[in-house]
Amino acid sequence: MSLDTVAIAQITPDNLQPFAELGLKPDEYARIKEILGRRPTSSELAMYSVMWSEHCSYKSSKVHLKQFGDKAPKSDALLVGIGENAGVVDVGQGYAVTFKIESHNHPSFVEPYQGAATGVGGIVRDILTMGARPIAIMDPLRFGPADAADTRRVLPGIVAGVGGYGNCLGLPNIGGEVVFDETYIGNPLVNALCVGVMKHSDIKLAKAAGAGNLVVLYGAKTGGDGIGGVSVLASETFGAGGSTKRPSVQVGDPFVEKVLIECSLEIFAEDLVVGIQDLGGAGLSCATSELASGGSGGMRVQLDKVPLRDPSLSPEEILMSESQERMCAIVEPQKIDRFLEICKKWDVTVTVIGEVTDGDHFEITWNGEVIVNVPPRTVAHEGPVYNRPLAQPEYIDRVNSAEVIVPLPKTPLEIKEAVLKLAAAPNLADKSWVTSQYDKYVQGNTIQSQPDDSGMIRLDETTNLGVAISTDANANWSYLNPYQGAKLALAEAARNIATAGARPLAVTNCLNFGSPEDPGVMWQFAESVRGLADGCLEMGLPVTGGNVSFYNQTGAVAILPTPVIGVLGVIQDVRKRTPMSYKEAGLELFLLGETKADLAGSEWAFLHGVRVGQSPDADLAKEMRLIEFLLEGNGFFAAAHDLSQGGLSAVLTEMVLRNGVGASVVLNNPAIDLLSETPGRVVVAIKPEDVSLLEKLSQKYSIEISQLGTTGGDSLIINETSISLSELREVHTSTFPRLFG
Amino acid sequence: MRVGVITFPGTLDDRDAARAVNVAGAQSVALWHNDADLKNVDAVILPGGFSYGDYLRCGAISRFAPVMNLVIDAANKGMPVLGICNGFQVLCESHLLPGALTRNSDLHFLCRDQEIEIINNETAWTSAYKSGEKIVIPLKNGEGSFQCDDETLAQLEGEGRVVARYVGQNPNGSRNLIAGITNERGNVVGLMPHPEHAIDELTGPTAQGLGFFTSILNAMVK
Numbered sequence: 001m002s003l004d005t006v007a008i009a010q011i012t013p014d015n016l017q018p019f020a021e022l023g024l025k026p027d028e029y030a031r032i033k034e035i036l037g038r039r040p041t042s043s044e045l046a047m048y049s050v051m052w053s054e055h056c057s058y059k060s061s062k063v064h065l066k067q068f069g070d071k072a073p074k075s076d077a078l079l080v081g082i083g084e085n086a087g088v089v090d091v092g093q094g095y096a097v098t099f100k101i102e103s104h105n106h107p108s109f110v111e112p113y114q115g116a117a118t119g120v121g122g123i124v125r126d127i128l129t130m131g132a133r134p135i136a137i138m139d140p141l142r143f144g145p146a147d148a149a150d151t152r153r154v155l156p157g158i159v160a161g162v163g164g165y166g167n168c169l170g171l172p173n174i175g176g177e178v179v180f181d182e183t184y185i186g187n188p189l190v191n192a193l194c195v196g197v198m199k200h201s202d203i204k205l206a207k208a209a210g211a212g213n214l215v216v217l218y219g220a221k222t223g224g225d226g227i228g229g230v231s232v233l234a235s236e237t238f239g240a241g242g243s244t245k246r247p248s249v250q251v252g253d254p255f256v257e258k259v260l261i262e263c264s265l266e267i268f269a270e271d272l273v274v275g276i277q278d279l280g281g282a283g284l285s286c287a288t289s290e291l292a293s294g295g296s297g298g299m300r301v302q303l304d305k306v307p308l309r310d311p312s313l314s315p316e317e318i319l320m321s322e323s324q325e326r327m328c329a330i331v332e333p334q335k336i337d338r339f340l341e342i343c344k345k346w347d348v349t350v351t352v353i354g355e356v357t358d359g360d361h362f363e364i365t366w367n368g369e370v371i372v373n374v375p376p377r378t379v380a381h382e383g384p385v386y387n388r389p390l391a392q393p394e395y396i397d398r399v400n401s402a403e404v405i406v407p408l409p410k411t412p413l414e415i416k417e418a419v420l421k422l423a424a425a426p427n428l429a430d431k432s433w434v435t436s437q438y439d440k441y442v443q444g445n446t447i448q449s450q451p452d453d454s455g456m457i458r459l460d461e462t463t464n465l466g467v468a469i470s471t472d473a474n475a476n477w478s479y480l481n482p483y484q485g486a487k488l489a490l491a492e493a494a495r496n497i498a499t500a501g502a503r504p505l506a507v508t509n510c511l512n513f514g515s516p517e518d519p520g521v522m523w524q525f526a527e528s529v530r531g532l533a534d535g536c537l538e539m540g541l542p543v544t545g546g547n548v549s550f551y552n553q554t555g556a557v558a559i560l561p562t563p564v565i566g567v568l569g570v571i572q573d574v575r576k577r578t579p580m581s582y583k584e585a586g587l588e589l590f591l592l593g594e595t596k597a598d599l600a601g602s603e604w605a606f607l608h609g610v611r612v613g614q615s616p617d618a619d620l621a622k623e624m625r626l627i628e629f630l631l632e633g634n635g636f637f638a639a640a641h642d643l644s645q646g647g648l649s650a651v652l653t654e655m656v657l658r659n660g661v662g663a664s665v666v667l668n669n670p671a672i673d674l675l676s677e678t679p680g681r682v683v684v685a686i687k688p689e690d691v692s693l694l695e696k697l698s699q700k701y702s703i704e705i706s707q708l709g710t711t712g713g714d715s716l717i718i719n720e721t722s723i724s725l726s727e728l729r730e731v732h733t734s735t736f737p738r739l740f741g
Numbered sequence: 742m743r744v745g746v747i748t749f750p751g752t753l754d755d756r757d758a759a760r761a762v763n764v765a766g767a768q769s770v771a772l773w774h775n776d777a778d779l780k781n782v783d784a785v786i787l788p789g790g791f792s793y794g795d796y797l798r799c800g801a802i803s804r805f806a807p808v809m810n811l812v813i814d815a816a817n818k819g820m821p822v823l824g825i826c827n828g829f830q831v832l833c834e835s836h837l838l839p840g841a842l843t844r845n846s847d848l849h850f851l852c853r854d855q856e857i858e859i860i861n862n863e864t865a866w867t868s869a870y871k872s873g874e875k876i877v878i879p880l881k882n883g884e885g886s887f888q889c890d891d892e893t894l895a896q897l898e899g900e901g902r903v904v905a906r907y908v909g910q911n912p913n914g915s916r917n918l919i920a921g922i923t924n925e926r927g928n929v930v931g932l933m934p935h936p937e938h939a940i941d942e943l944t945g946p947t948a949q950g951l952g953f954f955t956s957i958l959n960a961m962v963k
Contacts (some may be wrong), residue, residue: 163850164850168853170754204932255796259750259751442757447943
């Protein structure tokens, strides 16, 4: 194919162009022509197609995501908000923490290992790009039924990919989720969260300021992998037929990324960059146009200078390639020598590919000929915006009005069977098969990790300042009521870090949904965003950033609405955290919060194939009082564990097995007490002499407390039912090895 | 007492090893794979990680790093050298220790708290332990299965050069449950599990790994 230049485009206005194949709609193509006053060159078309993809432009979600800004609570903690690579929050003592969660769902279905691995790689680069040292990762994952053949293909590959990449980067994996549901078959969700730390003064932004400054590409060479990943993979529904799209999946090399991290941190430490951007989705098109658009002027790039793994790549392919482990920096000319020197030390390939210019033209040349000349904002920040039609799906009224009919255990034997059934259920069973493939110890600052309620990392070895993070979603509730579901997930994530004694500070989110072209899905999405924005406003937690993943559906079947909410909190002294379980006998077990007959959307209902009824309503004022209760009680709690999926049954199972110390509890209404999933509840273990302290806090914060029983022995005793810890452990730990080898 | 901690590109546990050295009361000294001298250190640690991305074979490229020539010379003259995990692999590739580390028998990366028994407490790195003492420290690797031929195995066992053994079920298929070995002189030790991640109960499963780092201090004071 001959080179298509701006000059040629001007004299051949009627050339047919493959915009549809690149994922652009006819009206989008028309708009590009209008912006440019001519047809785009093939390189310009490539850039617009990837940058205007759903994945990069948020064209379907933007009108809704606006609420996170409009309803933002006042927060002194937020140093950098939505719009940059990741939000940054002030955690005190001069430290700033950045965290973000992103999806890599579609590539992980096509190629589980590489899809998951590069998902980790991408989010880590986002964090690095803010100027932070990445310090931990988490991975909320969702799969089809645990016993489905395709799950056996996808899950081991994804877990190995997350581990293979994260372990090799030297990042502790401190938590996540593994959830199974039939709607995720063909649409596994791979969400990856990374957290990083820096000093306030080290924050970096994606902007190319200062005419004459150099545009520097460093890291891996550019290859032909991942071309069109964002436009082809992440922005369309997979049909039953069609090509495998394997070439659209990126291939990662964590060693290159590890070196890139250390090299970049050394560059940042010497203050050698004006702006920086990583190359992720949409590759060089995205990084350069975002840098130019974020700055004040224009940019000129000589594309033929980009170092290539495959010299046969065309300019269009170079612009669209999603080859991993690449960064783009804006460097003042007087600092370039030192920049190059540090890259040399780390054996990192580095090339000056262009410069920042005056004016607002983003110009790319290929061997001296102009192949791109566009206003940068039209590519990066002024893409199409859709106000897509939305409508409450017909199923909502139907399922909300239906009664939840599930068997309720009554006899001691039935109670035992129910507890064991939940303990063995894939969604609640021991996840060591997964987490033992992840390094949780590297860097030597991991205070908590799976199966704790939250991950916790020490930031400062002297002061013991730390952060805790939890990610949560309850897609069953979101299915029944997406507005409440999002609020409930927020509340749960916040509660999960408060149980350990950390104060919630900020929110990130990864919104996984079906096709936005389906009005029902769009309604689920809009309701979820509205719920999350309202919830964050009420709880005073700013949303710092996030990610939207649409088109998670096969044919007409969309995944359950799955807004994964991550909450980050700060703890002044990690040595004083409350663990999720106790080690001693003779402690008193109390339930904080009230239990209602909330079986709709519960794990017990799920296990009986029932997904009807009404989700609980989130009472966030009460959740906030409970959080204060937990933070104040942190001083005398021997243990605190959040109740969520699987209710009290799951919590008791996890607490007695954690350190092998049993418990004996008395329940008035064992079926509901064990199986209900009423939100806003926590089990705490305290010394008998501290009961009066607990009662005082109960009154102070108006949170009901009820005595459950005492700790000790080698069984879990519930009324007349006794289950030995060994039997409980056997069913809890054998599920994953049995399913996945 | 200066203990060098080598960073190769791809090394991950260098800061953890340096922290352990400092907590034990010695002074850690950062060494770079390209360094042309050992900066007057008294001992050297090769930490865990994926040096050079484990390209070709774990440790196969690191063995040729400039600093390794110096380490090999110093080790042959008696300087205490400890290789942990990837460092153990590098020591085997360097022929300072016999045998090789291969893929875990179940082919998965494995991270868990592992009980090991100290068999030989007469090396430069294990004198703080009693022979037969059992400790729990993290094990985390994908290629930790110690393999060697029968003759070498007999020699290691016969000469008391097995430093530590896994207790209980074999986690990775290592011959004779071997978790660590030493050279004939007892100054070079290779260990698959990670004592540097067990120096306090806040961040590790125990503080029982610290003995490897206090041992070296004792060895020098003597």
